[in-house]
Amino acid sequence: xxxxxxxxxxxxxxxxxxxxxxxxxxxxxxxxxxxxxxxxxxxxxxxxxxxxxxxxxxxxxxxxxxxxxxxxxxxxxxxxxxxxx
Amino acid sequence: xxxxxxxxxxxxxxxxxxxxxxxxxxxxxxxxxxxxxxxxxxxxxxxxxxxxxxxxxxxxxxxxxxxxxxxxxxxxxxxxxxxxxxxxxxxxxxxxxxxxxxxxxxxxxxxxxxxxxxxxxxxxxxxxxxxxxxxxxxxxxxxxxxxxxxxxxxxxxxxxxxxxxxxxxxxxxxxxxxxxxxxxxxxxxxxxxxxxxxxxxxxxxxxxxxxxxxxxxxxxxxxxxxxxxxxxxxxxxxxxxxxxxxxxxxxxxxxxxxxxxxxxxxxxxxxxxxxxxxxxxxxxxxxxxxxxxxxxxxxxxxxxxxxxxxxxxxxxxxxxxxxxxxxxxxxxxxxxxxxxxxxxxxxxxxxxxxxxxxxxxxxxxxxxxxxx
Numbered sequence: 001x002x003x004x005x006x007x008x009x010x011x012x013x014x015x016x017x018x019x020x021x022x023x024x025x026x027x028x029x030x031x032x033x034x035x036x037x038x039x040x041x042x043x044x045x046x047x048x049x050x051x052x053x054x055x056x057x058x059x060x061x062x063x064x065x066x067x068x069x070x071x072x073x074x075x076x077x078x079x080x081x082x083x084x085x
Numbered sequence: 086x087x088x089x090x091x092x093x094x095x096x097x098x099x100x101x102x103x104x105x106x107x108x109x110x111x112x113x114x115x116x117x118x119x120x121x122x123x124x125x126x127x128x129x130x131x132x133x134x135x136x137x138x139x140x141x142x143x144x145x146x147x148x149x150x151x152x153x154x155x156x157x158x159x160x161x162x163x164x165x166x167x168x169x170x171x172x173x174x175x176x177x178x179x180x181x182x183x184x185x186x187x188x189x190x191x192x193x194x195x196x197x198x199x200x201x202x203x204x205x206x207x208x209x210x211x212x213x214x215x216x217x218x219x220x221x222x223x224x225x226x227x228x229x230x231x232x233x234x235x236x237x238x239x240x241x242x243x244x245x246x247x248x249x250x251x252x253x254x255x256x257x258x259x260x261x262x263x264x265x266x267x268x269x270x271x272x273x274x275x276x277x278x279x280x281x282x283x284x285x286x287x288x289x290x291x292x293x294x295x296x297x298x299x300x301x302x303x304x305x306x307x308x309x310x311x312x313x314x315x316x317x318x319x320x321x322x323x324x325x326x327x328x329x330x331x332x333x334x335x336x337x338x339x340x341x342x343x344x345x346x347x348x349x350x351x352x353x354x355x356x357x358x359x360x361x362x363x364x365x366x367x368x369x370x371x372x373x374x375x376x377x378x379x380x381x382x383x384x385x386x387x388x389x390x391x392x393x394x395x396x397x398x399x400x401x402x403x404x405x406x407x408x409x410x411x412x413x414x415x416x417x418x419x420x421x422x423x424x425x426x427x428x429x430x431x432x433x434x435x436x437x438x439x440x441x442x443x444x445x446x447x448x449x450x451x452x453x454x455x456x457x
Contacts, residue, residue, distance in 0.1 A: 038102075038103075038106040039102045039105055039106050039109075040102060041102060042101060042102050042105070042117065042119045042125075043119045044118075044119060064116060064117060064118040064119070065105075065114070065115075065116070065117035065118075065127075066115065066116065067113065067114070067115050068105060068109045068113070068114045068115075068117055069109055069113045069114075070109055070110045
């Protein structure tokens with residue numbers, strides 16, 4: 001099956017550690033993440049989830065989880081800020 | 086998800102994030118909205134709803150709302166019950182089998198014709214399957230088979246065939262059964278009032294029982310025989326005879342008035358008790374009667390009562406002249422027994438034959454009977 005992230009990684013050969021997680025922000029309306037390690041915080045203004053070696057924190061408005069599976073997460077709403085620490 | 090259907094849960098409980106992680110490892114969750122700290126809504130696919138509910142309850146959540154949406158839940162709600170499905174399938178099959186059949190026949194407008202006769206004709210000659218049936222053909226068949234019908238229409242209404250007929254207006258005398266008028270008794274024709282048909286007898290003729298008096302036809306002006314209802318008023322003179330023989334010297338056996346009763350109690354035809362009375366009469370006659378003692382079938386005891394009457398012989402000498410009135414009365418009674426129900430009694434007479442101490446009286450009653 002075609003995988004968008006897989007196709008990008010094929011073309012980048014000199015960087016190691018690209019297999020931890022993938023996050024994509026679409027027009028600040030949707031965030032899609034692969035390889036999450038668990039939801040930490042969920043509210044309409046703040047969503048946080050763990051990834052390998054850190055946490056992702058997303059601030060916004062009227063946010064909700066469009067989809068939550070074992071390793072993917074889709075967050076919908078108005079995205080204002082996304083941080084990794 | 087709309088077609089497959091989904092279930093929306095509204096849950097209340099602590100540690101929502103942690104528990105959502107646990108839930109998402111087993112099933113996919115959608116549209117998770119955190120309403121309050123301990124209150125949120127989420128959706129799961131319909132076919133995973135039972136599993137999701139079980140997990141949520143195990144995690145200690147209180148489920149405030151559970152709603153099913155989409156086509157799939159509706160389908161399973163209707164067809165999930167095997168008895169409902171069976172009944173639906175059976176009803177569909179039965180309907181498919183019986184819907185093209187005609188189960189009921191209704192005949193309207195008949196007066197002299199028998200509705201059953203028309204129904205039998207249709208059943209014998211035409212299919213009861215609506216798909217193989219032409220109402221035009223049925224109409225034609227009925228019209229040609231029954232001469233008395235001037236109009237017929239056939240319609241199929243549901244599973245009923247409605248046959249609407251109109252009968253021809255035929256004169257009463259040429260309609261119906263063309264049966265001849267026959268003599269019901271031996272006798273002499275006294276009068277004939279012919280209405281329709283052809284008379285086979287004339288006044289003064291003697292007829293036997295079963296003889297034809299009036300034929301149900303006539304010859305028209307073209308010499309052709311035409312059927313017509315036989316109708317006539319024929320008066321017959323009928324003779325009824327009663328014989329009685331009187332013996333001037335005779336022996337009569339009479340009961341003396343003495344009798345003995347022997348009672349026996351029986352079970353299955355075997356005597357279990359008797360009162361041991363004995364018949365000591367030199368000449369006797371007996372009468373036996375049975376009566377149930379018990380009303381149950383376990384011990385069907387019966388009482389057999391035998392009544393023995395003592396008889397005696399009496400020698401009687403009685404001349405005819407002394408008992409003539411009584412003898413004539415007995416002969417007349419016998420004649421009346423042999424006579425039909427007369428419309429009118431015309432005459433009565435008798436003859437007596439004397440021969441070697443015996444006298445035989447033949448009593449005759451002459452009456453009138455109207456035939457036809």
